[in-house]
Amino acid sequence: MKVLRDFLDKQKPHFEKGGKLHKLHSTFDAFETFLFVPNKVASTGAHIRDAIDMKRTMIIVVIAMIPALIFGIWNVGYQHFLSHGMAYDFWPMFGLGLQKVIPIIIVSYVVGLGIEFAFAQSRGHEVNEGFLVSGMLIPLVMPPDVPLWMVAIATAFAVIIGKEVFGGTGMNILNPALTARAFLFFAYPGEMSGDKVWIAEKADAYSGATPLGHLLVDEIGKLPSDWAMFLGTIPGSIGETSTLAIILGALVLIGTGIGSARIMFSVVAGGLVMGLLFNLWGANDYMTIPAYQHLIMGGFAFGAVYMATDPVTAAQTTRGKYIYGFLIGFIAVLIRVFNPAYPEGMMLSILLLNVFAPLIDHYVVQANIKKRLKRVKVLAKA
Amino acid sequence: MSTVTKIKKGLNINLIGEAEKIIADLKTDHYAIKPIDFNGVFPKMLVKEGDHVKAGTPLFFDKKHEYIKFTSPVSGKVKEIKRGPKRLLLEVKIESDNKDEKIDFGLADPKTLDKEAITEKLLESGLWPMIRQRPYSVIANPKDEPKAIFISTFDTAPLAPDNDLIVHGNGEAFQTGIDALSKLTSGKIHLNLDADATHSKVFTNSKGVQMNYFSGPHPTGNVGVQINKIDPINKGETVWYLYPQDVLSIGRLFLSGHLDPTRIIALTGSEVLRPQYYRTKIGASLEAFTTNNVTKVKKRYISGNVLTGKKIELDGYVGFYHTQITVIPEGNYYEFLGWALPGMKKFSMSKSFPSFLFKNRKYRLDTNLHGGERALVMTGQYEKVFPFDIYPMQLIKAIMVEDIDLMEQLGIYEVDEEDFALCEVVDTSKTNIQEIVRRGIDLMHKEMS
Numbered sequence: 001m002k003v004l005r006d007f008l009d010k011q012k013p014h015f016e017k018g019g020k021l022h023k024l025h026s027t028f029d030a031f032e033t034f035l036f037v038p039n040k041v042a043s044t045g046a047h048i049r050d051a052i053d054m055k056r057t058m059i060i061v062v063i064a065m066i067p068a069l070i071f072g073i074w075n076v077g078y079q080h081f082l083s084h085g086m087a088y089d090f091w092p093m094f095g096l097g098l099q100k101v102i103p104i105i106i107v108s109y110v111v112g113l114g115i116e117f118a119f120a121q122s123r124g125h126e127v128n129e130g131f132l133v134s135g136m137l138i139p140l141v142m143p144p145d146v147p148l149w150m151v152a153i154a155t156a157f158a159v160i161i162g163k164e165v166f167g168g169t170g171m172n173i174l175n176p177a178l179t180a181r182a183f184l185f186f187a188y189p190g191e192m193s194g195d196k197v198w199i200a201e202k203a204d205a206y207s208g209a210t211p212l213g214h215l216l217v218d219e220i221g222k223l224p225s226d227w228a229m230f231l232g233t234i235p236g237s238i239g240e241t242s243t244l245a246i247i248l249g250a251l252v253l254i255g256t257g258i259g260s261a262r263i264m265f266s267v268v269a270g271g272l273v274m275g276l277l278f279n280l281w282g283a284n285d286y287m288t289i290p291a292y293q294h295l296i297m298g299g300f301a302f303g304a305v306y307m308a309t310d311p312v313t314a315a316q317t318t319r320g321k322y323i324y325g326f327l328i329g330f331i332a333v334l335i336r337v338f339n340p341a342y343p344e345g346m347m348l349s350i351l352l353l354n355v356f357a358p359l360i361d362h363y364v365v366q367a368n369i370k371k372r373l374k375r376v377k378v379l380a381k382a
Numbered sequence: 383m384s385t386v387t388k389i390k391k392g393l394n395i396n397l398i399g400e401a402e403k404i405i406a407d408l409k410t411d412h413y414a415i416k417p418i419d420f421n422g423v424f425p426k427m428l429v430k431e432g433d434h435v436k437a438g439t440p441l442f443f444d445k446k447h448e449y450i451k452f453t454s455p456v457s458g459k460v461k462e463i464k465r466g467p468k469r470l471l472l473e474v475k476i477e478s479d480n481k482d483e484k485i486d487f488g489l490a491d492p493k494t495l496d497k498e499a500i501t502e503k504l505l506e507s508g509l510w511p512m513i514r515q516r517p518y519s520v521i522a523n524p525k526d527e528p529k530a531i532f533i534s535t536f537d538t539a540p541l542a543p544d545n546d547l548i549v550h551g552n553g554e555a556f557q558t559g560i561d562a563l564s565k566l567t568s569g570k571i572h573l574n575l576d577a578d579a580t581h582s583k584v585f586t587n588s589k590g591v592q593m594n595y596f597s598g599p600h601p602t603g604n605v606g607v608q609i610n611k612i613d614p615i616n617k618g619e620t621v622w623y624l625y626p627q628d629v630l631s632i633g634r635l636f637l638s639g640h641l642d643p644t645r646i647i648a649l650t651g652s653e654v655l656r657p658q659y660y661r662t663k664i665g666a667s668l669e670a671f672t673t674n675n676v677t678k679v680k681k682r683y684i685s686g687n688v689l690t691g692k693k694i695e696l697d698g699y700v701g702f703y704h705t706q707i708t709v710i711p712e713g714n715y716y717e718f719l720g721w722a723l724p725g726m727k728k729f730s731m732s733k734s735f736p737s738f739l740f741k742n743r744k745y746r747l748d749t750n751l752h753g754g755e756r757a758l759v760m761t762g763q764y765e766k767v768f769p770f771d772i773y774p775m776q777l778i779k780a781i782m783v784e785d786i787d788l789m790e791q792l793g794i795y796e797v798d799e800e801d802f803a804l805c806e807v808v809d810t811s812k813t814n815i816q817e818i819v820r821r822g823i824d825l826m827h828k829e830m831s
Contacts, residue, residue: 037753050810
């Protein structure tokens with residue numbers, strides 16, 4: 001590693017102030033810090049610091065997404081051959097999945113990181129690591145058959161409008177990956193909903209509807225088994241189908257303490273409560289499905305584990321997190337059942353609560369402020 | 383035993399280099415009082431280089447409060463008055479002549495004196511600056527009426543000195559100090575003890591105090607946390623606080639009539655060969671401690687503990703309020719793919735490094751930041767190590783935008799930067815939180831005075 005370090009040290013002066021490549025210093029810095037944790041020391045305040053940094057945090061989230069990604073890749077192939085009525089071994093299915101998914105991942109990262117680098121450069125900042133996660137989340141919420149140019153513009157939209165206009169990582173109001181998904185959903189509804197997009201190069205005769213699709217048209221009898229929905233051998237966005245794989249990811253996030261378990265569990269609680277309320281009401285078939293089925297269909301689990309927990313766009317106070325999570329689950333199921341135009345209530349519910357998260361925090365913090373004021377008043381009386 | 387306040391939030395960081403419980407006398411002729419140790423003080427010199435001083439001779443005073451004087455700990459010669467940029471007073475160096483000449487402030491029994499007489503003695507002898515106040519963590523204003531005085535008898539910071547050992551055999555001086563302090567407030571004197579570790583009779587037999595027991599991880603020993611749990615500060619109120627060795631000095635002033643700035647200092651840290659305690663005086667030179675007693679690697683010398691101490695150079699001096707020196711390795715090295723590798727030996731509060739499996743491991747930590755500074759992204763981290771009924775992230779943001787009203791509403795009167803030290807340690811975004819909090823407190827102090 002000494003050779004590499006020496007090489008970087010030799011190149012460094014070119015990128016520093018006054019060097020001929022100073023304009024590219026953010027880019028150099030990004031690569032340098034990727035290879036080597038910097039030699040910076042604590043100059044003020046505490047003299048020792050925790051070993052965790054933003055890169056470590058983000059790489060853990062990416063690791064947590066790997067089960068869902070691998071299952072998704074296999075499922076893309078599996079659904080394709082299933083629709084053609086062909087049975088194949090693992091590797092051909094996985095191979096086809098790779099063919100479909102890898103280009104989407106590459107497009108997402110290249111476009112997103114390109115924009116991130118450009119913005120960091122123009123602002124003279126260091127490149128933020130946030131997109132390492134967003135860049136993987138975006139492919140996982142795409143249908144397998146999405147055209148690559150759509151991935152590119154959705155990613156560009158999400159990074160520029162969803163994040164950079166607010167000031168970059170840490171300042172955004174909406175989750176960037178969901179912004180990308182929502183952009184496609186509203187801009188190209190034909191390609192993002194209906195029955196044909198959820199299976200790669202589907203055979204025409206095969207239905208291919210997702211469980212949510214079936215329910216929208218009251219085909220409750222055509223719902224796959226609970227087991228299939230839990231394992232994820234159903235059509236859907238690349239990473240969302242397998243609740244099992246997502247639970248594995250959730251365990252990584254909760255175990256390392258990087259994802260908020262409070263939010264995950266309260267989303268689940270919110271979804272279950274709304275599902276049970278609908279059971280009580282029972283006005284149509286959709287309302288009568290067992291509440292737990294909401295958790296294993298569509299993007300509910302994926303949203304709860306990877307999207308709702310985004311610390312930047314979620315509520316920041318402990319109490320606020322419970323409220324925020326609960327309302328996400330609650331409203332997601334509400335939208336699913338009540339609004340036939342939007343089969344995937346989870347996406348809209350999270351975006352809605354992203355917008356309301358600061359308000360929730362505001363009231364939680366106000367309660368603390370009032371408590372402090374009350375202390376003074378009690379004292380003044382006494 | 384009365385009720386124990388249990389504190390759950392916080393974090394104990396186990397480091398290598400705890401001081402062995404031996405006290406040796408330190409041999410040095412070099413001392414310095416550092417005006418920069420005192421928040422909000424504008425020093426005005428009273429001596430020149432070359433002047434002869436006795437123990438207790440005023441060296442400088444605070445321009446804003448002329449009665450607050452800072453005195454020489456030893457007799458000798460003013461060797462140098464060191465200034466920094468903009469003529470900022472850094473150090474007033476005294477070279478001891480070993481004659482031990484002392485100014486006589488007069489013997490007295492504090493029980494027979496009134497508040498004015500005691501205040502006068504403390505001001506004249508230069509012991510007054512040991513008494514500080516919340517809010518703002520500045521030297522107390524003798525004209526104020528504090529609602530209580532808090533003394534934390536235990537320190538929970540990494541490698542912190544053991545006060546039981548330090549006060550051992552000094553029961554009379556401690557009680558006399560308490561007697562003097564009790565004349566300064568109409569409220570209570572809170573003596574806060576560690577429910578599990580404080581055993582010294584000096585503390586437990588004290589009279590005229592309310593004893594409060596605490597148990598929990600750092601920052602439980604911080605006086606700010608204890609005030610928050612026992613009797614939180616409201617707007618317009620003042621609480622005074624000081625530390626056990628300060629009480630001893632005050633007690634000895636009344637018992638002997640002389641300034642006795644004796645300090646027992648723990649020399650700690652992984653780079654110290656024989657970590658132990660030393661008996662010396664306030665402002666002792668660092669070199670006397672470290673000669674032939676530190677490793678050969680590039681080191682950082684800290685006056686205080688690793689969380690809140692100040693970096694000093696080898697030719698520097700121990701700070702006025704510090705009872706500990708910590709020596710740890712500097713961390714100015716590059717680490718290949720350090721963020722991605724498992725990192726078996728790294729310390730982290732998060733469980734993203736496997737080292738969390740070894741709960742009792744002691745670490746040799748260096749000063750590396752372990753990453754670049756980023757925007758505030760993660761949430762809920764500070765709350766895990768911040769046992770106040772205060773929202774730390776929101777308060778920090780209020781300080782960053784200098785919203786005075788919001789800072790006040792969110793509780794800035796109750797905190798000091800030391801209370802945020804652990805937030806700073808565990809922060810993923812590597813923000814210098816203590817610096818921000820100090821800026822906020824200073825701003826508030828300026829606005830309110």
